[in-house]
Amino acid sequence: MKQYLRGLRLGVPVGLGYLSVSFTFGIMAISLGFSWWQAVLISMVTLTSAGQLAGIQVMVNPYQYVTMLVSQLTINMRYSFMSISLSQRVSPSFKGIKRWLLGFFITDEIFAIASQEENVDPKLFLGIATTPWIGWTLGTLLGSLIGNVLPQVVMCALCLAIYGMFLAIVIPPAKKSKPIMIVVIISAILSCIFYYVPLFSGIPSGISISICAILSSLIGAFLFPIESEVSKND
Amino acid sequence: MTDFFIYLLILAGSTYLIRAIPFVAIKRNITNVYVRSFLSYIPYAVLVAMTVPSAFYATGNLASSVIGLFVGGVFAFRDKGLTFVAVVSCGVALLVDLILTLI
Structure with a gap:
């Protein structure tokens, strides 16, 4: 429980960042003709930014299944490298079904946070992943329902959130x-x-x-x- | 509508498997020093490749994006946390955007 709570705290900034990014995804999905529940469902079970954006653009045309598969595999190839990298940092108890279940949550940012830990425990990892997943789902819901209410200028500024977060992950270690x-x-x-x-x-x-x-x-x-x-x- | 669910299955399924299979398959510690080094550099390299140069155009305005990122970068250099840097970047960009619409 202590590990889970510590992870939860580490994941909060990512959750906030995801809230704003998935908000944009929700708006884009609606503008392409999806309903709000479709946008939310896509976010809940996919949990990726570039892949989902490319995905909904393929979905607009019928029967492009091969295009969908090929584009997703190339866009998401980087996750394989992160998975291998993370496999070197997990605690001995992180095995079997836990890897099958928690592997779902390996995103760029969750991976980056987990990589700063020496020994990634399953509970710690689930904690890190919790708010990002909620933020990603909730942001998509809000974006698809009330996206067009926010002033354009605020929307635009929010798009910088995810990149600000990246800077905070990369600059301190690069400095040292x-x-x-x-x-x-x-x-x-x-x-x-x-x-x-x-x-x-x-x-x-x-x-x-x-x-x-x-x-x-x-x-x-x-x-x-x-x-x-x-x-x-x- | 069935079309939507087939698409969703391909989208979510391929994204999941590309994450889970390597994670489950690699059980041992990799001892090769070059492979280990490669894997330790990957997270930073990925984040930077995603940021540069797309982030310069994130707000739809080069000036507000770059100024927002620069100020955020200065705070990141001073080891401020993720949320703080993200909020500062957005806040500064919003400020610059507002000033630009006023003048």
């Missing part, structure tokens, strides 16, 4: 560790190339994110292999 700083800079440069160079700009963002992250982490691993147990970056 030169290897992380260099990996982060390489990833940023690669990402800009994908975004601004016309040749690459047609590549879906889910794929380019995976490529940037994998390439920069590979370069980091070869330039700065972390010896033995000093892999904790706090």
Whole structure:
């Protein structure tokens, strides 16, 4: 219980961030012709940002099942790497059915929070995941019901919440560790190339994110292999 | 409507399996130092690739996005928490947006 409560507290900022991001998702789903319960159901059982946004755009056209599958696999490939990374940080009791059930909650941000722990206990992980899941569901509900009530300018500013959260996760460790700083800079440069160079700009963002992250982490691993147990970056 | 549920099954099912299968399958500790290092860099690399440069356009206005992120970044550099940095980024961006609509 103590572990669960500690996780709950760690997850609150992510929950707040998700509330604002999924709010935008709710608005977009309604504007594409979905009903509020469909938008909420999608969020409850999928719990991903880029994948859901791409997903509802595919759903608008009938019978695009293969497109749906292929786009989801490429957009979400990064989760596999996070799952493997997280599998190295879990406590011995985190096995079997617990992994099958809690694996559902591996999102970028929940993973990032859990990665700051030395030993991820199942209860701690469930605690971290609780408010983000509620925030993601609730935000979608609110966005789909009352999205058009909020002034445009407030809506726009809220879209920055998730990125502010990312900064707070990345900057402190990057400040303390030169290897992380260099990996982060390489990833940023690669990402800009994908975004601004016309040749690459047609590549879906889910794929380019995976490529940037994998390439920069590979370069980091070869330039700065972390010896033995000093892999904790706090 | 059945179309919706088939789509939902593919969307949610593939997202779930791509997370759960590697998590369940990798039971041992990976000892290879390069693989370990790679995995420890992944979270930061993913977050930055998602942020740069999309976040510069998040509010629909380059100025308010960049100023909001910059101020948030300064507080992040001073080890302020996630919620604080997120709220400051939004607040500053909102302020800049309001000022821009006034002038």
